[in-house]
Amino acid sequence: MPAGARAGAPGGRVVPRHFIRMAGSAQSWTEETVGGRSGACAGPGSARQWTEGSRRDSPSGGSPPRREKRRGRMLTKHRILRFIECPRLPRYDALREPGGGADGGDAAGRLHRAQGRMLGEKARTEFPGGVLIDTPDFRVARSETKRAIESGAEVLFEAAFASDSLAARPDILVRERKGVWRLWEVKAGTEVREDYLLDVAVQVHVLERSGIRVRPGLLLVDKTATTESGTIFRRVECGDEARERVPTVRELSREVMRILSAPEPPAVSLERRCRDCEFLDACWPGLPTPNVLDLYQGRGGWKHVDDLLRRGILGLADVPPDAKLTDLQKRQLDAAGSGRPIVDARAYARLLRPLRHPLRFLDFEAARFPLPEFPGQHPYDLIPFQWSCHIEERPGAPLVHREFLWDRPGDPRRSLAEALVRELGGPGSVVVYSGFEKEVLEALAALFPDLARDLRRIEARLFDLLPALRRSYYHPALGRSFSIKSVLPVLAPGPGYDRLAIGDGLEAVWAYFRLIHEELAEEERRALASDLLAYCEQDSKALHAVHAALAREARGGAP
Ligand code: SF4
Structure with missing residues (x-):
């Protein structure tokens, strides 16, 4: 899955523009980024009121973090960079248990x-x-x-x-x-x-x-x-x-020290950065559910979310009819208002027309590591190490499962590509979820010229279910996520990812990393490999289940 593919990729923290523009004293920083913004939002139900409320309620309010005092208030570069992300983060980090670290234990x-x-x-x-x-x-x-x-x-x-x-x-x-x-x-x-x-x-x-x-x-x-x-x-x-x-x-270090020893946490406003922040619940108690951070942000959606936040609009129920939104955001709003899913069965039926049996539901796991290990490999090259495929020969036929896992040191790509060509040749559509499988196939075709024709034939048969789903379906329980893990329990409830030891692509990459880099007892190796197989199998099975549920909708509910 794409999450796994991103593992270890260069990127990460981006310093906000407002910081780079910053000049003058620590006071001007405070006013420009906190007071100024909050002031602009003043008014009934505004972000300013929200800010004041959160200052009272926030668990970090009241007293400076004690651990920081005990340590003699020595700052690290990490804490300064966290301050740039959000002025409240150094306080939260200082309260965290030793060993937690900003990266957490995940x-x-x-x-x-x-x-x-x-x-x-x-x-x-x-x-x-x-x-x-x-x-x-x-x-x-x-x-x-x-x-x-x-x-x-x-x-x-x-x-x-x-x-x-x-x-x-x-x-x-x-x-x-x-x-x-x-x-x-x-x-x-x-x-x-x-x-x-x-x-x-x-x-x-x-x-x-x-x-x-x-x-x-x-x-x-x-x-x-x-x-x-x-x-x-x-x-x-x-x-x-x-x-x-x-x-x-x-200036920044002085400001961080001031914040760490202040009796109250700094005033901040709810912004984009809060969406994935681990402290969202602690920082913004009482934030309405669903709220504008739950709106889908792709295709220009963030701009509209920013506008709503600037206007102090937090709950989806409070979004006014004249608000500018993307089509998908409008669908989200309609579904949230009615509490019911929105299904465009006709559109989905039309989008499904190119599909041909036998249908193969395919999922890859892959990693990108900075240190190359294999001949000719570059840093951050895509290294697929696993795939799973469920095959439906004809409508309603029982599923057949095929899989591949490389669970030892060495380059997995040649063996993986050969197994793929062997098992996925022939007619019929190859159903995937996102453009990631295409990227993997292209990388393999570029690497192995003798397999390129067969790999490109598989690529030519790909059918991406994700855009079809996005265009024709929305359920209020999805929030802003169309990931297969969010969609599955909504469209095809039943045994899902909860029962698995590996629950997402990053955990899969971590398991693979351990298999190839750590000296593990045989029992642990087998357990990790078995967890990986179960996870990838679940992904391709989920893909089939989601497709089957939507195809049923497209037929007007007929089995
Ligand atoms: S939830 Fe937002 S304001 Fe609170 S610490 Fe996280 S990023 Fe900062």
């Missing part, structure tokens, strides 16, 4: 950390003879760093410095002439990003205040490199850009 977080660790280790191999300051205890790390520098170490990994309540642990420091050190920050991304530059600016600020002069740069992943290249990193100078941001870092 599959995405574990995968992120494991890959970050591997990438860091890979980068260190390019600087032989380095001293690794290998302790999470910051005080111990600082004294080890001091000792290593005094004893003449030429290269330091994960050294520790502190100044002005800011802590820094630069990935790599290389001693140069005349007391200057080369600083490299290792990043999984492939392009320079604003948050990377701020990260380096924090390091520059702290190190230079500690008496260490630095020449900073970024080690980015080079998408054009292959396993055979001497390096997978691209070295990018960023001294000027980082130094330009040092005053901003100083």
